[in-house]
Amino acid sequence: GAGVSQSPRYKVAKRGQDVALRCDPISGHVSLFWYQQALGQGPEFLTYFQNEAQLDKSGLPSDRFFAERPEGSVSTLKIQRTQQEDSAVYLCASSPGPGVVYEQYFGPGTRLTVT
């Protein structure tokens, strides 16, 4: 079946622009995660949804970052007034449910470059 998809795959933004990154999780997956991966580093947790509820946003680095999942399926990560330090790969992962810790399936990521 189809895996997690993300769009766009690559995004170049000028500093100060707003961007929106989309994640289509595996159909039926309840849990959805966003991670940020800087060059040469491991992914770092940003936020977590269970269905449409955002249960944890402790990893969002600033109030310029906002995520939503209004119908419990597709999710969007929005970054306002982008800064150079926002340049990274943004990974989305979905999981069948909160009880399955190890089953997080990752998308290919969106590579954001802020110039």
Place this chain on the structure above:
Amino acid sequence: QKEVEQDPGPLSVPEGAIVSLNCTYSNSAFQYFMWYRQYSRKGPELLMYTYSSGNKEDGRFTAQVDKSSKYISLFIRDSQPSDSATYLCAMSAGNAGNMLTFGGGTRLMVKP
């Protein structure tokens, strides 16, 4: 200091060698331990997971967890050029959010 430490490498080995990859961690609440493989410009792919301490084997891969030492390992036997990738360890306390805490990744190169 990060919660999960991992030697970044690169680690270069000849084809057929046994590879040992390791992570140390500081958070004693971690109960689930995963290894992911990430090819260039791809998302991480789950290789193996272990709950609590012990060993787990899957084909050429063996995962070990020593909670008393806060140390986990992944062994790859008969390494192949196709194993060349970045290997990420990840851990979770297994609470409601199940967020993963990753190491920085070790880049492995297997030369034919």
